[in-house]
Amino acid sequence: MDLFRALDISASGLAAQRARMDVIAENLANSETTLTATGAAYRRKAVLLEAMDGRAFPAILRPQGAADGGVQVTRVMETLDAPRRVHEPGHPQAGPDGFVTFPNVNPLTEMVDMLATTRAYEANATAFQAAKSMGAKLLELLR
Amino acid sequence: MADLRILPAEGATRTVTPLRFPELRPSAENFGAALGRAVAEVDSLQNQAQEVAGALVAGQADDTAQAVAMIEKANISFQFALQIRNKLLEAYQEVMRMPV
Numbered sequence: 118m119d120l121f122r123a124l125d126i127s128a129s130g131l132a133a134q135r136a137r138m139d140v141i142a143e144n145l146a147n148s149e150t151t152l153t154a155t156g157a158a159y160r161r162k163a164v165l166l167e168a169m170d171g172r173a174f175p176a177i178l179r180p181q182g183a184a185d186g187g188v189q190v191t192r193v194m195e196t197l198d199a200p201r202r203v204h205e206p207g208h209p210q211a212g213p214d215g216f217v218t219f220p221n222v223n224p225l226t227e228m229v230d231m232l233a234t235t236r237a238y239e240a241n242a243t244a245f246q247a248a249k250s251m252g253a254k255l256l257e258l259l260r
Numbered sequence: 261m262a263d264l265r266i267l268p269a270e271g272a273t274r275t276v277t278p279l280r281f282p283e284l285r286p287s288a289e290n291f292g293a294a295l296g297r298a299v300a301e302v303d304s305l306q307n308q309a310q311e312v313a314g315a316l317v318a319g320q321a322d323d324t325a326q327a328v329a330m331i332e333k334a335n336i337s338f339q340f341a342l343q344i345r346n347k348l349l350e351a352y353q354e355v356m357r358m359p360v
Contacts, residue, residue, distance in 0.1 A: 120336065124329045131325035245329070252336045259343040 120255070122186070123248035129169070129187030130241035136190045137164050137234045141227050148222040151210045158210075159220040160195040167191040196221065295344075302334075302341045309334030 140162050150159040169187045198221040206215035289297075309331045315321040 121333045124332060128325040128329035132323050249332060256339055256343060259347065
């Protein structure tokens with residue numbers, strides 16, 4: 118039904134913001150991680166959001182339940198900012214020069230991102246609520 | 261419909277062309293079929309919502325927002341179906357109340 122398109126779009130927005138929140142939590146949790154599976158220090162991650170405008174993707178190829186006109190997370194990227202280098206010769210991950218590579222995560226940036234994500238989530242939830250009450254209003258016409 | 265004849269005061273007859281309405285073409289499916297399809301749609305939404313709600317409770321839903329949307333869709337469509345049913349019943353009772 119045409120009423121449900123707004124609901125689907127808002128749901129995709131909620132899902133995208135939640136995915137963004139996941140990545141922020143991961144960044145915060147790993148803000149001091151010096152060792153990952155690759156052997157290097159952790160790198161700050163960011164999500165790549167893409168609009169689903171119907172032209173880019175045929176309906177069949179889209180993930181289940183994804184709405185035309187919604188948003189989706191296409192990729193989680195590692196950012197390329199320079200990592201922090203701290204002189205700590207006793208550290209197990211210290212190089213020959215005694216410097217340890219720490220992640221390029223700035224907790225302050227993450228906190229601001231987190232605020233933005235929370236607000237965007239709330240906005241999507243409000244849009245969802247509005248679409249819902251519009252449906253309820255239309256229903257009242259039948260009574 | 262026969263053309264309407266208007267007799268003016270002078271006595272001369274004048275024909276008035278009747279209003280032409282676009283012909284209502286009967287749709288391919290009758291009302292019963294359309295109703296059946298709508299009910300089937302509501303039913304499928306209900307089933308999907310039940311599935312999703314089960315997955316939510318079991319902690320297996322990978323997209324909670326989509327699950328909530330699905331449940332809400334099922335709710336609204338059911339309300340609509342209920343209202344349509346009320347209307348139909350009302351019409352039926354109206355007919356039954358008609359004095360013969």
